[in-house]
Amino acid sequence: MLRTPLYLGKTPHLAVGVRIPEVFLDGILDGFKDERAAGGVMLSYHRETAPEYVINAPPGAYEITRGHTGTSIRRYIELSVAKAKEKEVAIEVEADHVSVTASATDAVRRITGGRAVTKLSDREVEKVLEYIRDEVREAASTRNIYFFTIDTCELINHAADQATNDEVSALFKDQVGDSGLLNRYLGVDVSLGGLRLKFDQLEVKRIALKLYRSVEVLERIYRIIREEVPWEFGVEIAFDETPNITDPKELFFILRETTERGVPVDFVAPNVGFQKREDYAGSLEELYSRVKVYSGISSLFSVLLSFHSGSGRTPFSMKGPGVHDTIRRATGGLFKYKVSGVYFELLMHLMASHKSSRVRRFFEEIYDEVLAFLEEQVSVRGELYDENLARLLEEHIRLSGNQGRYLVDTPLFRHYSFIALNMRRDGKRFIREGVVQLYEEEPEFKASVDREVRRLTSMLVESLGFTGNAASVRRNI
Incomplete structure (x- = not known):
């Protein structure tokens, strides 16, 4: 009998977000099965999902971006596991982006091209860690969570890049003060694909000043998970949600320091230059x-790369011509790849083009509810407001005037339609309840959703080179 869910270890695979598990799971798991593939199912904590007490709270109790799928941690795990067992598909259930962030809204701003506006104090970090423990406890209570992606990007001190040499030395002494850390890097001399990794003392101090707090709290999150989850699980480090492409020396530092702290890492996600939904x-x-280069650095620590922001401008664009093949060649096929919002975007495309008047009306x-909400946010400078949202709204209105209403491919709708599920x-x-109801009551609509979600999942698995990976998983369990 097939064991599922399970910990996949370092098996290269596709991991997908199941934002509306009642609607997406059938197609996703059938796509995995068609390709004889084991894969991950996930939601990002703090943003896409949240503990039941957040999901069940009255409107306004929490920011609208927190748990914005309306799907609790417990529910996405339990539904995923039940469906995977029914279909006999090997899955790993993942807690994606267990994040230290000032707010879910700041995180959304960061990934939609805007700017996070808040920095966390030590007291705020402690409060977030308490919330993370709640998240982990709910996941652990299902006894079916096997992977955690830890994200402490918001604690990166980017000001260190602009500090003078004298400031770096002084701040390192006050904020880090770890002489043993310097010794770990001054002897490093590694050549990788034409790149030489060699550190001088000032360089180590600057990188440490920039990343030390982030790594320190990352370890604390791992310890929380270890306390709450008394079985084997995997860990990924997410450093993709940063303003700039990852510096190779910083990637080396992150992996060296987590190793020193005893955090067992399977995958690491640097910023490779991908933008979400583009x-x-x-x-x-x-x-x-x-x-x-990233793959060479990570291999020094027996770690594989993970690629986030994996969906492209359209549901089936595969991140653009040649991208998947390039990743496969550069990593030797040893990597993990993540998508999430693409399934909701596909759903909106299917609803917009569906022949059923009931589906089209909904x-x-x-569309009207999302647009009205975003217009109000800009008008009153609400919680989602920033200059990026205002710019995208202005562009959307201009395009609508030229091309007609109900445009699903504009940057505004691609980046912000997610909010519909929490309205x-x-x-x-x-809206969330209405989508599930349509899926259950309109057979033709359900068939089209299942077919296209299945097709998309199968295409992703095949394009990424993960077809047949379930065989290696079965050999290892």
């Missing part, structure tokens, strides 16, 4: 060289 627009040659209601009416998530 095709990769850079040079494939540069991407290959960059990923090759799509128009969703309330009479206390209920009327």
Whole structure:
């Protein structure tokens, strides 16, 4: 009998976000099965999902971006496991982006191209760690969670990049003060694909000043998970949500320091230059060289790369021509790849083009509600407001005037339609409930969703080279 869910270890695989598990799981798991693939199912903690007490709280008790899928930690895990067992598909259930962040809204700003506006004090970090323990406890209570991605990007001190040499030395002494740390790097001399990793003392101090707090809290999160989860699980480090492409020396530092602290890492996600919900627009040659270096560095610590922001401009664009092949060649096929929002975007495309008047009318209601909400946010400078949202809204209105209403491909709708699932009416998530109801009551609509979600999942698995990986998983359990 197939064991599922399970810890996949360092098996290369696709991990997907199940934002509306009642709607997406059938197609996702059928896609895995078609490709004889084991894969991950996940939601990002703090943002996409949240503990039941957050999901069940009345409107306004928490920011609208927290748990914005309306799916609790317990529910996505339990539904995923039940469906995987029914279909006999090997899955790993993951807690994605267990994050230290000032707010879920700041995190959303960061990944939609805006700017986070809050920095965390030590007291605020302690409060967030208490919340993370709640998240982990709910996941652990299901006894089916096997992987955790830890994200402490918001604690990176980017000001260290601009500090003078004298300031760096003084601040290192006050804020880090670890002479043993210097010794760990001054003897490093590694050549990787034409890049030489060699550190001088000032360079180590600057990198440490920038990353030390982030790594320190990352270890604390791992210790919390270890206390709450008394079985084997995997760990990924997410450093993708940063303003700049990851410096190779900083990646080396992160992996060296987590190793020193006894954090067992399976995957690491640097910023490789991907933007969420956009095709990769850079040079494939540069991407290959960059990923090759990252892969070489991570292999020094027996760690594999993970690629976040894996969806492109359209549901089936595969991040742009040649991107998946470039990643496969640069890593030798040893990597993990993550997508999430693409399934909701696909759902909106299907609803917009569906022949059923009931489905189409509900799509128009969703569109109108989202647009009205975003217009109000800009007008009153609400919790989601920033200059990026205002710019995207202005662009969307201009495009709508030229091309007509109900445009699903504009940057505004791609980046912000997610908020629909957490919008309330009479206390209920009327859009989320309405989508599930349509899926259950409209056979043709359900068939089209299952078919296209299955097709997308199968295409992703095949394009990334993960077809047939379930065989290696079965051999190892």
